[in-house]
Amino acid sequence: xxxxxMSTVMAMTMAATSLLGxxxxxxxxxxxxxxxxxxxxxTTALGFSNAWTDVATAMWRDEINEAGxxxxxxxxxxxxxxxxxxxxxxxxxxxxxxDGCVAALEIACAGKMAPAIAEWCxxxxxxxxxxxxxxxxxxxxxxxxxxxxxxxxxxxxxxILAENAIGKEGNVTFAYVGVDEACCLDAELFxxxxxxxxxxxxxxxxxxxxxxxxxxxSTIVSTLLSSDPQPDMILQQGGGSxxxxxxxxxxxxxxxxxxDIYNDLAVDTVSCSDLAQxxxxxxxxxxxxxxxxxxxxxxxxxxxxxxxxxxxxDAGDLVPGDLTYYAYSCAYVLGEALKACVEDGADYTDGxxxxxxxxxxxxxDMCGDHYFRDFDNQMVxxxxxxxxxxxxxxxxxxxxxxxxxxxxxxxxxxxxEEMDEYAQEIGAEGWDVSYFWD
Amino acid sequence: MKLTVFVLPxxxxxxxxxxxxxxxxxxxxxxxxxxxxxxAQGTFYILGSLLTYSITRTxxxxxxxxxxxxxxxxFLLGAMTEFALRGVFGKDMTFSMLVTMGIxxxxxxxxxxxxxxGLKTVSMPSFLKGIVKLGxxxxxxxxxxxxxxxxxxxxxxFWIMFQKTKIGIYFRAIISDRDMVENLGINVQSMYTxxxxxxxxxxxxxxxxxxxxxxxxxxxxxxxxxxxxxILIIGGMQNISGALPAALxxxxxxxxxxxxxxxxxxxxxxxxxxxxxxxxxxxxxAKKVK
Numbered sequence: 001x002x003x004x005x006m007s008t009v010m011a012m013t014m015a016a017t018s019l020l021g022x023x024x025x026x027x028x029x030x031x032x033x034x035x036x037x038x039x040x041x042x043t044t045a046l047g048f049s050n051a052w053t054d055v056a057t058a059m060w061r062d063e064i065n066e067a068g069x070x071x072x073x074x075x076x077x078x079x080x081x082x083x084x085x086x087x088x089x090x091x092x093x094x095x096x097x098x099d100g101c102v103a104a105l106e107i108a109c110a111g112k113m114a115p116a117i118a119e120w121c122x123x124x125x126x127x128x129x130x131x132x133x134x135x136x137x138x139x140x141x142x143x144x145x146x147x148x149x150x151x152x153x154x155x156x157x158x159x160i161l162a163e164n165a166i167g168k169e170g171n172v173t174f175a176y177v178g179v180d181e182a183c184c185l186d187a188e189l190f191x192x193x194x195x196x197x198x199x200x201x202x203x204x205x206x207x208x209x210x211x212x213x214x215x216x217x218s219t220i221v222s223t224l225l226s227s228d229p230q231p232d233m234i235l236q237q238g239g240g241s242x243x244x245x246x247x248x249x250x251x252x253x254x255x256x257x258x259x260d261i262y263n264d265l266a267v268d269t270v271s272c273s274d275l276a277q278x279x280x281x282x283x284x285x286x287x288x289x290x291x292x293x294x295x296x297x298x299x300x301x302x303x304x305x306x307x308x309x310x311x312x313x314d315a316g317d318l319v320p321g322d323l324t325y326y327a328y329s330c331a332y333v334l335g336e337a338l339k340a341c342v343e344d345g346a347d348y349t350d351g352x353x354x355x356x357x358x359x360x361x362x363x364x365d366m367c368g369d370h371y372f373r374d375f376d377n378q379m380v381x382x383x384x385x386x387x388x389x390x391x392x393x394x395x396x397x398x399x400x401x402x403x404x405x406x407x408x409x410x411x412x413x414x415x416x417e418e419m420d421e422y423a424q425e426i427g428a429e430g431w432d433v434s435y436f437w438d
Numbered sequence: 439m440k441l442t443v444f445v446l447p448x449x450x451x452x453x454x455x456x457x458x459x460x461x462x463x464x465x466x467x468x469x470x471x472x473x474x475x476x477x478a479q480g481t482f483y484i485l486g487s488l489l490t491y492s493i494t495r496t497x498x499x500x501x502x503x504x505x506x507x508x509x510x511x512x513f514l515l516g517a518m519t520e521f522a523l524r525g526v527f528g529k530d531m532t533f534s535m536l537v538t539m540g541i542x543x544x545x546x547x548x549x550x551x552x553x554x555x556g557l558k559t560v561s562m563p564s565f566l567k568g569i570v571k572l573g574x575x576x577x578x579x580x581x582x583x584x585x586x587x588x589x590x591x592x593x594x595x596f597w598i599m600f601q602k603t604k605i606g607i608y609f610r611a612i613i614s615d616r617d618m619v620e621n622l623g624i625n626v627q628s629m630y631t632x633x634x635x636x637x638x639x640x641x642x643x644x645x646x647x648x649x650x651x652x653x654x655x656x657x658x659x660x661x662x663x664x665x666x667x668x669i670l671i672i673g674g675m676q677n678i679s680g681a682l683p684a685a686l687x688x689x690x691x692x693x694x695x696x697x698x699x700x701x702x703x704x705x706x707x708x709x710x711x712x713x714x715x716x717x718x719x720x721x722x723x724a725k726k727v728k
Binding site for chain 2 (some may be wrong): 042043047048050051175206207208209210211216217218219220221222223225226227228240241243244245248249252253254271274275277278279280
């Protein structure tokens with residue numbers, strides 16, 4: 001009796017298992033998709049921007065899918081958490097490849113991961129489009145034709161800051177307060193280098209290195225205020241809690257009466273929204289780089305689409321900013337490359353083919369005419385030097401700025417000659433990826 | 439180098455040290471009484487900040503209502519944490535460490551779920567904004583003066599409670615000899631619960647007081663925990679009276695390091711902690727255990 005019962009149970013289990021297997025196979029066939037690896041920070045302090053970037057990229061995915069997809073297939077994001085760890089990031093990329101993803105979007109991850117990722121994607125011939133800056137010293141030291149940057153370039157930003165903060169506003173000395181890694185340190189390095197072109201006395205007087213989740217900036221601000229002589233300006237790098245904490249401390253110590261903060265966050269809604277809503281944003285004292293004038297009429301159409309997407313995803317009343325735009329651009333470029341592959345009858349599952357098509361994408365939007373430069377895969381876009389202003393009640397007091405100082409196309413980026421000269425200085429070879437393109 | 443260069447950073451170091459002391463003292467109490475490292479203390483500190491954010495920004499109540507609610511909620515959460523630890527009490531310390539680590543992750547994920555991963559900023563009361571100008575160009579933020587005063591008051595209250603009240607006598611007796619206290623018929627279990635409530639409540643209070651000085655993210659608990667570990671080690675792991683001088687020493691040391699070694703100033707507390715562990719593993723402010 002017992003034996004019979006056992007065999008009945010086993011037979012039923014086997015039948016159920018095989019039935020489930022059939023169902024899952026059917027489901028897989030029915031949902032044949034183009035898989036895109038989506039790497040972001042889900043469990044670290046860097047996750048502060050996810051609300052914005054997730055909506056921006058999902059907005060692109062839904063627009064593509066609602067229009068019938070690409071090659072008759074829907075776009076599917078598979079999410080991976082890099083946990084701000086370069087080793088884990090390469091592991092996640094390997095998983096992506098094994099999971100059948102055609103490419104990776106690396107959104108708002110720390111710049112320190114870029115060298116490891118660049119190395120991995122060159123070895124594995126797998127395209128990665130990212131918003132973590134590498135197109136400076138790190139690009140020169142660890143370049144890869146498979147890695148594309150859709151974000152601010154540290155050296156380019158330093159050029160803009162040098163021209164305006166050192167050249168026009170007359171600042172001479174600066175202190176660096178920022179994250180101890182990659183692009184942030186590049187901004188520090190190149191501001192002094194570029195600043196000397198406008199004033200030979202331009203000098204970095206102190207460098208405070210912090211981590212992404214540091215919350216104790218009181219020591220730094222009080223030391224800066226007590227130093228003799230005081231620096232004229234602060235170069236701040238690192239968004240999220242870093243930015244908010246230093247602003248809070250500078251407010252507390254009344255530091256803005258003697259020095260201003262320069263960065264690439266002056267009008268970026270991701271980092272500014274909460275400070276503005278709390279009535280703590282020091283308008284006029286945060287200056288620097290921006291590329292997406294969200295308050296300008298030119299960006300209205302994007303803003304409206306983004307608002308609709310926020311409503312759809314119940315993401316609240318978010319306003320898109322620089323980082324949002326970079327994230328969207330990453331996804332948009334991939335979409336255009338995939339479409340081009342289909343038009344050409346090319347196999348987009350081949351990493352080399354897709355990489356070539358990503359490089360060939362040319363497009364224009366409210367932020368200028370875009371393409372990737374042959375030698376460093378940096379996306380070209382228009383940039384502004386901005387001095388934050390109060391957007392007023394109508395704009396929820398978010399920081400906005402005058403758009404008078406505009407840099408069109410690649411005029412703000414380091415040139416090939418500049419990068420080559422720097423490469424020779426540091427003894428780096430093979431940084432130019434132009435050889436890869438047909 | 440002028441002497442005034444040191445004044446403001448040292449003042450700031452003392453203020454930072456005092457705020458960190460609030461978190462560390464609660465942890466030290468639990469560590470001394472129960473022999474348990476509460477890995478969730480940093481997370482509780484952040485939860486205190488986020489509760490203050492909710493009370494002030496979402497509900498629109500005054501800042502001090504937020505501080506009070508944060509303390510009370512965390513006080514109660516302390517009882518729940520202690521309850522969760524009862525199953526592993528008396529076993530190897532690794533068990534309780536793992537349980538508190540698990541609680542830390544759960545609370546952290548809950549905070550991400552409830553508050554989102556974004557940054558939160560707490561506005562401070564308008565009367566606490568501004569600076570006090572001293573001579574020689576030295577300015578002191580009023581909020582820091584407030585934070586220092588509150589921290590000193592709490593440290594004093596904590597000391598009085600510990601040294602002069604019946605509960606304090608029980609606490610000290612439990613720390614010295616738990617079995618003896620149990621044999622006297624005192625409910626040691628309820629004392630443990632109270633220890634945890636005070637310990638976690640203090641973390642919440644520190645989080646609430648710190649909230650207007652920082653941008654709060656739910657995942658910053660581990661960083662907060664890392665900041666208090668040197669205080670515990672230098673003060674003496676099971677030496678409750680060592681937490682205050684250790685917190686002040688570290689605060690001042692960090693401030694001086696920021697003047698001379700700005701690139702590495704935040705490494706100094708950990709370097710000092712390692713030196714202490716090598717030469718005085720029982721703590722700089724504790725007596726050698728034979």
